[in-house]
Amino acid sequence: MYRVAESEELADRIFLQWIQAPHVARNARAGQFLIVRIDDHGERVPLTISAVDGDLVRIVFMAVGKTTRQLSTLRRGDSVRDVVGPLGRPSDIRRYGTVAVVGGGAGIASTPIIARAAAEAGNHVIGIIGARNAGLLILEEEMRGICDELHVATDDGSRGRHGFAADVLKDVMARQKIDCAWVIGPAIMMKVTSEATRRAGVRTFVSLNPIMVDGTGMCGSCRVTVGGLTRFACVDGPEFDAHLVNFDLLMQRQRTYPEEERLSLERYQEHTCRCQEGDHRG
Numbered sequence: 001m002y003r004v005a006e007s008e009e010l011a012d013r014i015f016l017q018w019i020q021a022p023h024v025a026r027n028a029r030a031g032q033f034l035i036v037r038i039d040d041h042g043e044r045v046p047l048t049i050s051a052v053d054g055d056l057v058r059i060v061f062m063a064v065g066k067t068t069r070q071l072s073t074l075r076r077g078d079s080v081r082d083v084v085g086p087l088g089r090p091s092d093i094r095r096y097g098t099v100a101v102v103g104g105g106a107g108i109a110s111t112p113i114i115a116r117a118a119a120e121a122g123n124h125v126i127g128i129i130g131a132r133n134a135g136l137l138i139l140e141e142e143m144r145g146i147c148d149e150l151h152v153a154t155d156d157g158s159r160g161r162h163g164f165a166a167d168v169l170k171d172v173m174a175r176q177k178i179d180c181a182w183v184i185g186p187a188i189m190m191k192v193t194s195e196a197t198r199r200a201g202v203r204t205f206v207s208l209n210p211i212m213v214d215g216t217g218m219c220g221s222c223r224v225t226v227g228g229l230t231r232f233a234c235v236d237g238p239e240f241d242a243h244l245v246n247f248d249l250l251m252q253r254q255r256t257y258p259e260e261e262r263l264s265l266e267r268y269q270e271h272t273c274r275c276q277e278g279d280h281r282g
């Protein structure tokens with residue numbers, strides 16, 4: 001069992017948890033992920049390792065469906081059944097020169113650990129974070145503390161620049177030379193943003209989030225197409241050269257099980273309601 005050491009709601013439906021998982025924490029590097037299983041009957045969900053502190057690993061996740069909602073109910077002192085990791089290849093951190101680390105929505109979760117590693121490797125780090133509105137913007141202060149410059153954008157203009165992170169990145173690239181970029185967020189955001197870096201000739205990494213099951217290259221559920229070749233995101237990624245990724249196929253495959261996901265959430269919610277009613281009756 002793995003103890004939850006800290007649990008906090010950072011923004012609407014976005015949660016941060018520190019979990020005691022020494023074997024993961026000791027070996028984790030930027031860009032890697034872990035797989036959590038809450039209990040014996042639970043589904044396995046992949047989540048980025050957002051930070052490490054001693055024996056603790058930090059996850060930051062959006063409660064979108066059954067498992068992430070159930071995870072969000074855990075409090076300090078609760079436990080999860082399994083934490084497997086670190087999984088995937090670490091980010092290709094080198095001394096590139098000036099790097100941009102761009103995060104959108106819950107994808108911002110992945111940015112501090114990459115920005116910190118890039119800064120430690122001697123790069124000038126420009127952080128760009130974007131969300132739908134100010135209430136959904138996360139980890140801003142932490143990113144400000146790590147990056148040499150931080151730019152903020154919101155779709156509705158409620159904080160920072162009115163627009164998308166991609167717009168900010170285009171402005172930054174127009175003003176100065178960027179040697180390498182990381183772009184992490186929803187697939188559509190990664191697709192649009194990496195079109196801008198392709199035009200500017202900037203080497204770009206994206207972290208892909210296809211459906212994963214085993215996380216060890218055995219089941220094939222996480223297959224993606226990169227440069228016309230089939231890759232398994234769990235062992236060959238999750239980071240890939242953005243300009244070679246077939247994002248349309250990724251988005252199509254992410255929507256494979258909408259009915260199963262809906263039913264699973266409905267059953268979970270019915271079960272939670274029944275438990276709460278039981279509690280009220282004493």
Ligand SMILES: Cc1cc2nc3c(=O)[nH]c(=O)nc-3n(C[C@H](O)[C@H](O)[C@H](O)COP(=O)(O)OP(=O)(O)OC[C@H]3O[C@@H](n4cnc5c(N)ncnc54)[C@H](O)[C@@H]3O)c2cc1C
Nearest residue numbers: 045046047048061062065066067068106209211212254261
């Ligand atoms: C390498 C990797 C790192 C990730 N890191 C983060 C993170 O740091 N924070 C975060 O909020 N989310 C992250 N995700 C996405 C997260 O795994 C899904 O949101 C989660 O699995 C949804 O499960 P659910 O039961 O709550 O929702 P469901 O209702 O089951 O699914 C909602 C949507 O989540 C996706 N999804 C469902 N099951 C899986 C699965 N087994 N693997 C991957 N995606 C799935 C599908 O697109 C689906 O449509 C990451 C995914 C990958 C592959």
Ligand code: FES
Nearest residue numbers: 213215217220234
């Ligand atoms: S999750 Fe099974 S092969 Fe990648």
